[in-house]
Amino acid sequence: MALTAEEVARLAALARLDLTEAECAELAPELDVILASVSRVGRVAGSDVPLMTHALPLVNVMREDEVRPSLPATAVLAGAPDVEEGCFRVPRILSED
16 A cells, blocks of 8 residues: 555654655655565564564673772863863853853
């Protein structure tokens, strides 16, 4: 079943995306390809295929949480391009507004 531009527009509205009619018409065939690919995967993955979350088995490697001395502030700040009152000074990126 091919998606129509109207269906894409409805989906865009539900997702609160502001798409033009031209964008909806352009996206309809692209979304068709994606949906066909997902459908193909659904047909291949039968009930005899075990569910998995990753292609390889993963094990979370944990270490003991040990208190260790950290670098002194003077050593950390020694390589900083600009320091103010014992802290890194960085350029402002947000306005006061």
